[in-house]
Amino acid sequence: MGATAQDTEQQLEQANGIAALLAVIDQAAxxxxxxxxxxxxxxxxxxxxxxxxxxxxxRRLPLERMPHIFSHLATEHQARLLERLSSEEKAYLVGELxxxxxxxxxxxxxxxxxxxxxxxxxxxxxxxxxxxxxxxEDSVGRLMTPEYIALRPGWTVNRALEYVRRHSEEGxxxxxxxxxxxxxHLLGMVGLKHLLLSRxxxxxxxxxxxxxxxxxxxxHREDAAHLTRRYDIETLPVVNSEKQLLGVVxxxxxxxxxxxxxxxxxxxxxxxxxxxxxxxxxxxxxxYRKRVGWLVILILVNIVSGAAIALYETAIETVVALVFFLPxxxxxxxNAGAQSATLMVRALATGDVQMKDWLRLWGKEFSxxxxxxxxxGASVWWAGNWIGGSGVGNTIALAMLLVVLFGSMLxxxxxxxxxxxxxxxATASAPLITSIADVVGILIYFSVALAILGx
Amino acid sequence: MGATAQDTEQQLEQANGIAALLAVIDQAAxxxxxxxxxxxxxxxxxxxxxxxxxxxxxRRLPLERMPHIFSHLATEHQARLLERLSSEEKAYLVGELxxxxxxxxxxxxxxxxxxxxxxxxxxxxxxxxxxxxxxxEDSVGRLMTPEYIALRPGWTVNRALEYVRRHSEEGxxxxxxxxxxxxxHLLGMVGLKHLLLSRxxxxxxxxxxxxxxxxxxxxHREDAAHLTRRYDIETLPVVNSEKQLLGVVxxxxxxxxxxxxxxxxxxxxxxxxxxxxxxxxxxxxxxYRKRVGWLVILILVNIVSGAAIALYETAIETVVALVFFLPxxxxxxxNAGAQSATLMVRALATGDVQMKDWLRLWGKEFSxxxxxxxxxGASVWWAGNWIGGSGVGNTIALAMLLVVLFGSMLxxxxxxxxxxxxxxxATASAPLITSIADVVGILIYFSVALAILGx
Numbered sequence: 001m002g003a004t005a006q007d008t009e010q011q012l013e014q015a016n017g018i019a020a021l022l023a024v025i026d027q028a029a030x031x032x033x034x035x036x037x038x039x040x041x042x043x044x045x046x047x048x049x050x051x052x053x054x055x056x057x058x059r060r061l062p063l064e065r066m067p068h069i070f071s072h073l074a075t076e077h078q079a080r081l082l083e084r085l086s087s088e089e090k091a092y093l094v095g096e097l098x099x100x101x102x103x104x105x106x107x108x109x110x111x112x113x114x115x116x117x118x119x120x121x122x123x124x125x126x127x128x129x130x131x132x133x134x135x136x137e138d139s140v141g142r143l144m145t146p147e148y149i150a151l152r153p154g155w156t157v158n159r160a161l162e163y164v165r166r167h168s169e170e171g172x173x174x175x176x177x178x179x180x181x182x183x184x185h186l187l188g189m190v191g192l193k194h195l196l197l198s199r200x201x202x203x204x205x206x207x208x209x210x211x212x213x214x215x216x217x218x219x220h221r222e223d224a225a226h227l228t229r230r231y232d233i234e235t236l237p238v239v240n241s242e243k244q245l246l247g248v249v250x251x252x253x254x255x256x257x258x259x260x261x262x263x264x265x266x267x268x269x270x271x272x273x274x275x276x277x278x279x280x281x282x283x284x285x286x287x288y289r290k291r292v293g294w295l296v297i298l299i300l301v302n303i304v305s306g307a308a309i310a311l312y313e314t315a316i317e318t319v320v321a322l323v324f325f326l327p328x329x330x331x332x333x334x335n336a337g338a339q340s341a342t343l344m345v346r347a348l349a350t351g352d353v354q355m356k357d358w359l360r361l362w363g364k365e366f367s368x369x370x371x372x373x374x375x376x377g378a379s380v381w382w383a384g385n386w387i388g389g390s391g392v393g394n395t396i397a398l399a400m401l402l403v404v405l406f407g408s409m410l411x412x413x414x415x416x417x418x419x420x421x422x423x424x425x426a427t428a429s430a431p432l433i434t435s436i437a438d439v440v441g442i443l444i445y446f447s448v449a450l451a452i453l454g455x
Numbered sequence: 456m457g458a459t460a461q462d463t464e465q466q467l468e469q470a471n472g473i474a475a476l477l478a479v480i481d482q483a484a485x486x487x488x489x490x491x492x493x494x495x496x497x498x499x500x501x502x503x504x505x506x507x508x509x510x511x512x513x514r515r516l517p518l519e520r521m522p523h524i525f526s527h528l529a530t531e532h533q534a535r536l537l538e539r540l541s542s543e544e545k546a547y548l549v550g551e552l553x554x555x556x557x558x559x560x561x562x563x564x565x566x567x568x569x570x571x572x573x574x575x576x577x578x579x580x581x582x583x584x585x586x587x588x589x590x591x592e593d594s595v596g597r598l599m600t601p602e603y604i605a606l607r608p609g610w611t612v613n614r615a616l617e618y619v620r621r622h623s624e625e626g627x628x629x630x631x632x633x634x635x636x637x638x639x640h641l642l643g644m645v646g647l648k649h650l651l652l653s654r655x656x657x658x659x660x661x662x663x664x665x666x667x668x669x670x671x672x673x674x675h676r677e678d679a680a681h682l683t684r685r686y687d688i689e690t691l692p693v694v695n696s697e698k699q700l701l702g703v704v705x706x707x708x709x710x711x712x713x714x715x716x717x718x719x720x721x722x723x724x725x726x727x728x729x730x731x732x733x734x735x736x737x738x739x740x741x742x743y744r745k746r747v748g749w750l751v752i753l754i755l756v757n758i759v760s761g762a763a764i765a766l767y768e769t770a771i772e773t774v775v776a777l778v779f780f781l782p783x784x785x786x787x788x789x790n791a792g793a794q795s796a797t798l799m800v801r802a803l804a805t806g807d808v809q810m811k812d813w814l815r816l817w818g819k820e821f822s823x824x825x826x827x828x829x830x831x832g833a834s835v836w837w838a839g840n841w842i843g844g845s846g847v848g849n850t851i852a853l854a855m856l857l858v859v860l861f862g863s864m865l866x867x868x869x870x871x872x873x874x875x876x877x878x879x880x881a882t883a884s885a886p887l888i889t890s891i892a893d894v895v896g897i898l899i900y901f902s903v904a905l906a907i908l909g910x
Contacts, residue, residue: 038666038686040685040686161651164651165651165652168651168652175647175648175689192630192648192651193629193630196616196619196620196623196647196651197620197623211493213493229707229710229711229714230495230499231493231495232495232707233707234630234689234706234707251689251706251707252683252684252687252688252689252706255683255684255706255709255710256684258710258714259684259713259717259805262714262801263801263805266720266721266724266797266801267797267798267801269721269724269885270793270794270796270797270798270885271790271793271794272794272797278802278805279799279801279808279816280807280816284826287798287819288823288826288827291794291827292827292830292831294794295787295790295791295830295831295859298786298787298790299783299787299831299834302782302783302786302787303783305783305786306778306779306780306782306783309778310775310778310779313775313778323761323764323765323768323771324761324762324765325761326761326764327757327760327761327893327897328757328760328761331753331757331760331889331890331893332753332754334889335726335750335753335886335889335890336746336750338725338726338885338886339727339746339749339886341725342721342722342724342727343722343730343734343742344734345721346721346722346734347733347734347735350714352734352735353734353735361734361735364739364742367739368739368742368743368746371739371740371743371747372743372746372747375747375751376747376750376751376754379751379754383758404750430724430793431790431794434786434789434790434886434889435786435790438782438786442782
């Protein structure tokens with residue numbers, strides 16, 4: 001049976017359309033495979049199939065298992081599937097999702113479909129989801145779920161444990177439960193472990209520590225990650241400006257979110273627009289669309305480079321050795337700039353560096369890039385001297401120093417400027433920095449050459 | 456008091472040496488600040504001070520609080536501090552760390568110091584830590600902690616809860632507890648919540664599900680992250696080849712580790728060698744050392760570019776318009792290559808793409824980059840035609856197509872080749888791909904020019 005299940009998995013991976021799927025696959029083996037694998041594994045296999053095939057397989061599953069597998073599909077895949085389901089199926093599947101997942105899914109849907117789903121929900125679910133969707137995108141409110149357990153400080157441990165047992169289904173997790181007053185103000189957090197180890201007659205209020213770390217519902221969702229990591233928190237309480245408890249964010253959701261944010265930053269740094277799907281699932285045409293924009297914008301920058309070189313045609317004709325060192329000098333500025341931009345973008349994303357630190361870091365970058373420029377200038381001075389004489393040697397050494405300085409300072413400051421303009425710092429991609437450094441590098445190089453060589 | 460505490464924090468941030476610290480800071484305010492802030496906040500402030508100042512402050516703390524704050528310092532900072540502590544202090548601090556943290560710290564220390572610390576440990580601690588350190592670097596064994604709670608399948612829920620209460624200190628977490636047989640083979644996992652909700656007389660064995668996800672102790676630590684994310688696991692059991700339970704990895708440790716791995720990948724992609732410290736803490740000389748290596752290596756590649764251009768001097772002199780488009784054509788290959796390398800490096804890191812997928816992805820990349828090359832070729836054809844006539848237009852359009860194809864395919868395949876050679880795929884940094892694409896781009900450009908223009 002093990003071998004057959006593996007065969008089935010391979011056939012699923014290779015089957016592109018529903019016709020191929022039904023023709024290729026042994027139906028009994030398929031049912032065996034579905035029964036045997038975890039929901040996440042089935043969902044991963046379905047994510048690589050087209051929508052029609054996914055629907056056939058999804059409907060083949062026992063009714064109670066369907067929502068569990070559905071909930072593990074990629075959000076964009078869920079959205080496409082929903083458009084093909086009956087109203088009954090839609091209401092059932094979305095109703096079974098947790099509130100945060102349902103809100104994320106509805107957010108992904110186009111206008112008429114999202115309205116329809118909201119209409120199909122039970123009134124109380126509808127209200128909760130509409131509240132979640134009212135928070136700004138990328139805010140903690142969009143990441144949290146309002147499913148938590150709240151105790152009162154006057155209860156005994158015994159009563160609290162009884163309450164947790166009866167309401168366990170209402171919490172996304174019960175490993176951490178919260179303590180609030182009558183108006184819902186957050187007073188503290190108690191671990192289930194702590195409850196279990198305390199004397200049954202103790203008052204809940206007496207178990208609370210000095211302070212509980214919480215986050216505002218309108219804060220950026222990356223701030224939730226910084227708090228979670230800094231304080232080793234498993235369940236982060238989310239409050240409004242009155243410190244009333246609104247929901248919780250669990251570490252596994254934060255982890256997922258940060259992996260997605262990192263992927264987005266990687267792509268932006270490589271000048272790829274964020275992909276809504278994984279690289280394996282993305283179609284060639286989606287990949288084309290996400291890549292062509294920046295490439296065409298960079299064409300414009302590079303045409304300026306060409307124009308800059310053309311300006312100095314006479315210099316090139318007079319001292320041919322200058323062409324030899326041109327790629328070296330201008331690329332070095334771009335490389336140093338890519339380094340400092342990468343360091344800065346990542347440090348801003350992890351919260352290691354704040355906006356207020358820019359001047360201090362720019363100062364540090366100045367000394368680092370001065371040392372880098374001197375090293376690199378010295379290492380090319382010999383080559384320039386040897387090939388074109390001392391004038392060319394001095395030219396490329398000085399140009400190298402200036403170009404590396406410029407590239408580094410540009411790479412360091414641009415992420416800050418973008419963040420200041422409320423643009424994602426990762427937009428200061430390596431190719432963009434490189435291209436700008438190219439243009440300026442050419443101007444620096446030939447200006448130095450004209451001055452030193454007296455052309 | 457609040458304002459004073461904030462002042463103290465600012466003074467701490469600005470104080471560079473111990474003399475400055477003691478001169479500037481109001482001692483009573485300092486003690487107030489230490490008493491009032493969480494361990495993690497104090498540790499973060501100490502991380503920005505020099506070692507001497509950190510020591511003074513650390514020793515000012517109540518003895519029982521010292522190890523908690525020490526455990527939140529950056530590992531490299533801990534290592535430097537240990538070298539200045541008395542044997543007594545060393546043994547106390549390291550003995551209070553959890554096993555995984557102690558192993559990571561000892562791993563960071565230089566030879567004589569690490570030996571000394573190991574000697575100072577209690578014999579049983581020493582044995583556990585030596586076992587952890589015997590696992591390969593980057594393996595799950597180095598990430599796990601052997602602190603978990605194991606139950607027997609024949610126990611009743613009541614007895615199990617009693618056992619958990621008595622042994623709660625032995626587990627890194629008790630939110631998930633494990634079930635093993637007499638020889639320690641992993642049989643399953645039970646959430647504390649599940650125990651709490653089950654009838655007291657039920658047998659533990661009857662609570663277990665079909666299968667429990669576990670990971671081999673020698674697996675790569677990133678695999679632990681992939682499993683944790685895929686199956687929404689909070690506590691991942693680690694087993695040997697006999698499926699005996701050796702330890703656990705908790706999601707917060709996985710999250711921390713993945714943030715560090717991502718940072719390392721970001722830096723490598725920007726051709727910066729991994730930093731052991733955060734950007735704020737890193738000294739200019741450390742930053743210089745981590746950046747100069749790749750910059751100098753790239754000088755060599757770019758000298759080859761210069762030599763390649765020099766080869767085609769006659770062509771440049773004959774058709775001057777060629778120089779105008781040179782930066783454009785060659786930079787486009789590098790930009791497309793940086794895109795595909797970035798997509799691939801990240802997809803390999805998240806486990807979204809496996810080694811076996813290379814051919815399929817290369818095929819997809821061929822069609823994507825063909826479309827990109829055609830688009831870009833078409834958009835520069837007009838400019839070439841206008842500036843240099845139809846010959847130049849055709850040259851730059853065809854060269855653009857070929858250069859973009861080459862750059863993209865290089866960027867996609869190089870991370871795979873590196874992974875195959877057991878080198879981190881992120882070493883295929885954007886600047887490296889760009890520089891290689893430059894050299895080849897120059898050769899392609901002028902070869903096409905010679906062929907079409909008949910120079």
